[in-house]
Amino acid sequence: MTDVLMAILVAGFTSGALYALATVGLSLVWGSMGMLNMAHAAMLTLGGYVAFTVITSLGLPIAIGFAGAILVGAAAGAILYFAIVRNLLKNDKSTFEANVMIATVGIGIALENAILLTYGGQPLKQPVSITGAFRLGPLTLPWQNLLIIAVVVVMMVVVSLALGRTRMGRAIRATAQNRDAAQLMGVAVNRVYLQVLMLSGALAGICGVMVSSMTQLSPPLGNDPMLKAFIMCVVAGLGNLPGAVAAALGLALLESFVQYALGARWGFPSLLFVVIAVLIWRPSGLFGRAEIRRM
């Protein structure tokens, strides 16, 4: 019994950590710019493939593979900003939310398809993986899962330090709280947007490497974690980072329990039911701020 419980907990915490990383990337962008990045899934996949190329094809060390995924992810964020977001921000503010969502859906499809054309559809093996397990009495913890959790914890600390302690982080938080006031106080809002998209792209890159190390590399790799990350963002209230992490862990544990008890098929539907129940009770999410509309 404890074996089973342990396995469920390990699986739940690992996927929870991965979802948290994906959720934070999304939530950061939503919170500071009111933009839902539907291309996040494809950026995740991109990170996984970049690490694969650097490590397997070029034969460079794993650390450089990680760095490559981070850099390419950040670059993808920057390209997204210059090609799409900057242009859409010029238009009417009220249409931005929907327009940017549709545009990033298009970018996401194009990017996923470009990856498919470059690497082919067959699944590839992500070289960033460790075999073996850590044993402590009755406990068995696979190194791979521990590595993922460790990387995610490190990333969370880095993000919270970047947001809490740096000048850039202060500008991002100010923009998230009130864009117009931040702009009036001399914050270069456009630069903040660029930074946020690059940060979120870098997070997506790492997340892609980690997700693909658990399964395999394939072009639709990012879609499943992304859909769940969306749900977790919604449960937590879009734009709330600590809430997003909590929701990701909670729902991932729930998912792995349900998958064990009822079969893998019911994992996602059960998440959906929880989300709908939560939203009927609290329409702006568990931790979301209720929106006050002024005429």
Next chain:
Amino acid sequence: MTDTRSMSRSAKTDLAISLVLIAAAVALPFMIDSRYILGQIVLALFYATIASQWNLLFGFSGIFSLAQMAIFAFGGYATAMLCFYFGWNVWAALVPGALGAVLFSLVVGLACLRLTGVYVALLTLAIAQTMYLLIVTDTECFVMVGSVCRQFTGGAVGFARFGDLGTRALLRAQWLVGNYAIIAVLFGITMVFTYAIVKSPIGLAFRALKDNPGYAVARGVNRFQAQLLVFGISAFFTGLAGGFYAAHFQAIGPGVLSMSQLMFIIAIVVVGGVGTFWGPLVGTVVLVLADELMRESGEFRTLGLGLIIALSVVLMPKGLVGRFGDLVRWLTRKRSGPTNSKPVMSNIVQSPAAAGK
């Protein structure tokens, strides 16, 4: 604008466009011999019907629903299942199938429409994905057909051979023309109803909720009820189209729920013009043609489609119809001089004019 003279002028334009379209629709089967092209036109009419209903939701009412294909699939599946399990005639099953889709949409709406904006989009997307996953992973035997096990939802294969529209028995070799006529009439009826809804007082309420929700609610429009109503109305026509789709192809499977199908519908509306009456039709023509041209280049089709979506949002936020309207306005302004050329418009007043294009 709100003065009746220009309203009636835009209504006259709409009437003229529809007469030309009806004439073209009647002439079409006489001009086209190729079965393939006629088949693609029938498919395009389905796309235009679904897109017009998504436009009614998103463009006119501001509901960012991504469950459009799920509702379409529900209508198709309901029709197919009524025929498959109960041996109904396809024609008898179409309306019950559409009503089933309405029921489904109301359940979805009750769960989602208390929310706004992207929350609606994310939740409806999740519901559509759940439906897809539950159908594809369905492996339990429900009935045995011969020695083959059939799942209740048809599983990954879906349903086939449950009947057709009866045109094969009636017209024999010309059955495709018969189906074309039926689907063209379906599209026409859908457009007429959509027009009536958009121009009616309740349509004004839908648009007010889209343009300025706070103001509309303050003026006494019940947001939840009105949005649930438009959700149900559009679900009826979407579900009906789903039923006809299943009957035309004599098959329905989980493929219609795929993300790329949904994206194609969204692309149609975005390229044609969100919130314009003729936008979905223009978008369908342009995108189906582009799709056919890209078919030559095979593998770059999806890539091209994604880029078209992104570029058209960036370059023409109001779509082709909006750009055309800009052009017309620019030409007339040039002719009539710069007198009062840019009226101050609030959002609510602006929309009826845009709707009439």
